[in-house]
Amino acid sequence: MATVAFVSHGGGPMPVLGDPGHADLVVSFADLAKDLPKAPSVIVVVSAHWETRGIEVTGAANPELIYDYYGFPAASYQLQYPAPGQPELAEGLVQQLAKQGLPVTLNGKRGFDHGMFIPLMLLYPEANIPVVQVSLERNLDPALHWQLGEALTKSLPEDALLLGSGFNFHNMRAFFTPKTDGMLAQVNQFQTWMDQLVENTDLSPQEKATAWQGWSQVEGGRYCHxxxxxxxxxxVCHGAAQGGAKTYLSQVMGVPARHYLWG
Incomplete structure (x- = not known):
């Protein structure tokens, strides 16, 4: 089975620009990098920053970078990560996902967004491993994305890395407001639920999938997201791996941040 990991990628390009509020996150990326395979045959990234009607897969041989953030220093728009695509694998992946009942198409023009290149600049800075991106379905249905994870793990080479790139906390307004006891209580309530679910080795895959369908009813869920x-x-990553994950702890701007690694 492919190695599966989820990363909290931080605020735009700030993790690679030396921002003090992201220093602890950068350390946690270094810790995670030590445990990842050194040379996977391909990295398949599911990024929070690409939503489509149906699932899409990048098929270009040399995708350009998409600087999909605004108001950051000029250096943010000069970042480079010249990883190649993998068109042959992308085409095969589309075929395999379609056979498993997913609405999926190949996108031969789309580039790599910062949900891909910011974490990979920290994890695989040489940019010499082929990368394919997979979109989210814009309906944001947890059941469909769990199914996508299950389908990906059946379709990828065993020496691949499947990387989910998002953030365990994504209330943008809350990042820039005082971290009150009440605010942190909501964050910690949901984070505890998430950690326990992702680290769990006793629940069945179906029980885990069902738990994700009710995430927004968990205390603090809608506050965090x-x-x-x-x-x-x-x-997606949990659906792909299904077992218990190792957790990497850090914080960003006073809020807990998490990476997870399976297998």
């Missing part, structure tokens, strides 16, 4: 696009890459 007013919109769930940064949570769903984690659902």
């Amino acid at each position: 007013p919109r769930e696009e940064h949570l769903l890459p984690l659902v």
Whole structure:
């Protein structure tokens, strides 16, 4: 089975620009990098920053970078990560996902967004491993994204890395407000639920999938994720791996951050 990991990628390009509020996150990326395979045959990234009608897969041989963030220093728009695509694998992946009942198409023009290149600049800075991106379905249905994870793990080479790139907390307004006891209580309530679910080795895959379908009813869930696009890459990864994950702890701007690694 492919190696599966989820990363909290931080605020735009700030993790690679030396931002003090991201220093602890950068350390946690270094810790995770030590445990990842050194040379996977391909890295398949499910990014919070690409939503489509149906699932899409990048098929270009040399995708350009998409600087899909705004208001950051000029250096943010000069970042480079010249990893190649993998068109042959992408075409095969589309075929395999379609056979498993997913609505999926190949996108031969789309580039790599910062949900891909920011974490990979920290994890695989040489940019010499082929990368394929997979979109989220814009309906943001947890059940469909769990199914996507299950389908990906059946379709990828065993020496691949499946990387979910999102954030365990994504309330943008809360990042820039005082970290009150009440605010942190909501964050910790949901984070505890998430950690326990992702680390669990006793629940069946179906029980885990069902738990994700009710995530928004968990105390603090909607506070942490007013919109769930940064949570769903984690659902995809959990659907792919299904076992218990190792957790990497850090914080960003006073808020707990998490990476998870399976297998």
